[in-house]
Amino acid sequence: xxxxxxxxxxxxxxxxxxxxxxxxxxxxxxxxxxxxxxxxxxxxxxxxxxxxxxxxxxxxxxxxxxxxxxxxxxxxxxxxxxxxxxxxxxxxxxxxxxxxxxxxxxxxxxxxxxxxxxxxxxxxxxxxxxxxxxxxxxxxxxxxxxxxxxxxxxxxxxxxxxxxxxxxxxxxxxxxxxxxxxxxxxxxxxxxxxxxxxxxxxxxxxxxxxxxxxxxxxxxxxxxxxxxxxxxxxxxxxxxxxxxxxxxxxxxxxxxxxxxxxxxxxxxxxxxxxxxxxxxxxxxxxxxxxxxxxxxxxxxxxxxxxxxxxxxxxxxxxxxxxxxxxxxxxxxxxxxxxxxxxxxxxxxxxxxxxxxxxxxxxxxxxxxxxxxxxxxxxxxxxxxxxxxxxxxxxxxxxxxxxxxxxxxxxxxxxxxxxxxxxxxxxxxxxxxxxxxxxxxxxxxxxxxxxxxxxxxxxxxxxxxxxxxxxxxxxxxxxxxxxxxxxxxxxxxxxxxxxxxxxxxxxxxxxxxxxxxxx
Amino acid sequence: xxxxxxxxxxxxxxxxxxxxxxxxxxxxxxxxxxxxxxxxxxxxxxxxxxxxxxxxxxxxxxxxxxxxxxxxxxxxxxxxxxxxxxxxxxxxxxxxxxxxxxxxxxxxxxxxxxxxxxxxxxxxxxxxxxxxxxxxxxxxxxxxxxxxxxxxxxxxxxxxxxxxxxxxxxxx
Ligand code: SF4
Numbered sequence: 001x002x003x004x005x006x007x008x009x010x011x012x013x014x015x016x017x018x019x020x021x022x023x024x025x026x027x028x029x030x031x032x033x034x035x036x037x038x039x040x041x042x043x044x045x046x047x048x049x050x051x052x053x054x055x056x057x058x059x060x061x062x063x064x065x066x067x068x069x070x071x072x073x074x075x076x077x078x079x080x081x082x083x084x085x086x087x088x089x090x091x092x093x094x095x096x097x098x099x100x101x102x103x104x105x106x107x108x109x110x111x112x113x114x115x116x117x118x119x120x121x122x123x124x125x126x127x128x129x130x131x132x133x134x135x136x137x138x139x140x141x142x143x144x145x146x147x148x149x150x151x152x153x154x155x156x157x158x159x160x161x162x163x164x165x166x167x168x169x170x171x172x173x174x175x176x177x178x179x180x181x182x183x184x185x186x187x188x189x190x191x192x193x194x195x196x197x198x199x200x201x202x203x204x205x206x207x208x209x210x211x212x213x214x215x216x217x218x219x220x221x222x223x224x225x226x227x228x229x230x231x232x233x234x235x236x237x238x239x240x241x242x243x244x245x246x247x248x249x250x251x252x253x254x255x256x257x258x259x260x261x262x263x264x265x266x267x268x269x270x271x272x273x274x275x276x277x278x279x280x281x282x283x284x285x286x287x288x289x290x291x292x293x294x295x296x297x298x299x300x301x302x303x304x305x306x307x308x309x310x311x312x313x314x315x316x317x318x319x320x321x322x323x324x325x326x327x328x329x330x331x332x333x334x335x336x337x338x339x340x341x342x343x344x345x346x347x348x349x350x351x352x353x354x355x356x357x358x359x360x361x362x363x364x365x366x367x368x369x370x371x372x373x374x375x376x377x378x379x380x381x382x383x384x385x386x387x388x389x390x391x392x393x394x395x396x397x398x399x400x401x402x403x404x405x406x407x408x409x410x411x412x413x414x415x416x417x418x419x420x421x422x423x424x425x426x427x428x429x430x431x432x433x434x435x436x437x438x439x440x441x442x443x444x445x446x447x448x449x450x451x452x453x454x455x456x457x458x459x460x461x462x463x464x465x466x467x468x469x470x471x472x473x474x475x476x477x478x479x480x481x482x483x484x485x486x487x488x489x490x491x492x493x494x495x496x497x498x499x500x501x502x503x504x505x506x507x508x509x510x511x512x513x514x515x516x517x518x
Numbered sequence: 519x520x521x522x523x524x525x526x527x528x529x530x531x532x533x534x535x536x537x538x539x540x541x542x543x544x545x546x547x548x549x550x551x552x553x554x555x556x557x558x559x560x561x562x563x564x565x566x567x568x569x570x571x572x573x574x575x576x577x578x579x580x581x582x583x584x585x586x587x588x589x590x591x592x593x594x595x596x597x598x599x600x601x602x603x604x605x606x607x608x609x610x611x612x613x614x615x616x617x618x619x620x621x622x623x624x625x626x627x628x629x630x631x632x633x634x635x636x637x638x639x640x641x642x643x644x645x646x647x648x649x650x651x652x653x654x655x656x657x658x659x660x661x662x663x664x665x666x667x668x669x670x671x672x673x674x675x676x677x678x679x680x681x682x683x684x685x686x687x688x689x690x
Binding site: 122124138139146166167169172174195196198202203211214215219220221222278280284285287291304337338341512514 | 521522525526529532566567568569570571572573574575576577578579580581583584585586596598599611613614615616617618619623645646649650652653654655656673674676
């Protein structure tokens, strides 16, 4: 079939995950034309990664995933071994910029023109050595040389720079922020990330699928369920396995618990960043209650390693479900009360309103997904029906109500988070009541093949692409965090605000460093 | 204001006794606080450094400040600069891209200093430790980069385990 009247021929990916179509571009021109068509149709650049296929007697392969209204289009492009170069897609989607640079650092396939600064490579390995090439060798013993980075300079009278990080003041992941300011006003923020790069993609190569499941659940700890689910979908699709309905429902139950846990923590921290310590104490208490319940239900506070290819490892009995629903009721009441307090607190609202604003046009331009996009009014939620899009099981039977707010500021992101807690509580009750009977896991004997999983995590869209070799082991696995697209949104959101508002704006997104640094 | 006060009143004090083996009842807690003051001459200050974690360990370190564990109420405080810190609480593995920053933070921490390695990645043990060992981008465990006094394994370690580890380091 064709998508958007473009030349590329697509086939639909089998399985029960979110809809994915796969196609192969004949050349770079075809790929670029397809990207442009996606952009015209208000679609998104969802992910880019590269693959070394020279051991198969081929060259390199570039993978691009685009988000369309109907689902995801996964387009590959083969590149010659000798000169693996493809057209720069950043002129169509600015989100492509960092992904392309990372692809170059990792696999050594580059864009013709465009931004050629390294992204994940700082100074720990040489520029002509690529960790994901099969003939790269272990790559240990390179000198770890400190490297300079070519930040964009802002000129003008009174303009100066404030460098922050990589180690930040709070308990938070490392990254570097370069603010260009006049007085207290932010003219520009440029991020330099990659400090969390620990070679995750390289570790996947050669793992069996069970090991891969444990690694994928440790890419971004706050989204462990989303990653594990997306990975499971990819592997199951590659292996042609159907997962029992009860397992799908339990996966959704864990994912919604993960969403609520993160929103509770962030709402507390947002109160605190606006000088309401009461909010932090109250929400951290609720979050602790919530995590303890997850521990009681699934044996782990963050439910790590519970979603695996083939199903889930832990079943819940009627008593456990009843206990869970009861807690949903009490937490729901508490959050409602706290929402009223937040809404009516003038000091808090003064800090939240109009701070860190982005609009829907910008969100679309940056290919933003998830909570941040919905807080600009976009109706984009992989769990919810929309015209032309059918959500995956079990969500398609749950009638998920996407929460939006079109103000685009910190207040909007706070409002969306509150709304999503209530909606997820409703989903948890519905899942508990309607939990299908039957097994929760089937055997997952891997075969050669590939698949893509897409899951609406609490931050946004988590994607995992998997390629299994003939031995059933992982030949390539690329996990993609929604933070890739959201980091640039943060750069825009702080412009024209003041430096002291940065922590608040940052927290309202709460992006993952490790998820994008890999 | 009234709803807030009402809520504070209704929530009450949630702080739980310290874990077994570290200190259980209030008397033990008092003894421990005395010990901290005796050893350090003041409250304990901690600088947390994420040298390459998956952020799971950070979630539990954050939880230490919730009212159940009430770290600050026990005289233990997170500070912004290593220069103000008695202890570095480090999560890992240490990425190559963070290796220099971690060394600088260590050097900036005044002597006598304590280093606590947090998590299976930071300690180089367990499943996560195995998944995050040295490679082209990672130095592996914290002790491969800076000297470590106490290890708190777990993936992530629970807040109770973290509390125990911090107290064990102070006792040394
Ligand atoms: S020990 Fe576990 S939670 Fe901590 S950083 Fe490693 S993988 Fe993440």
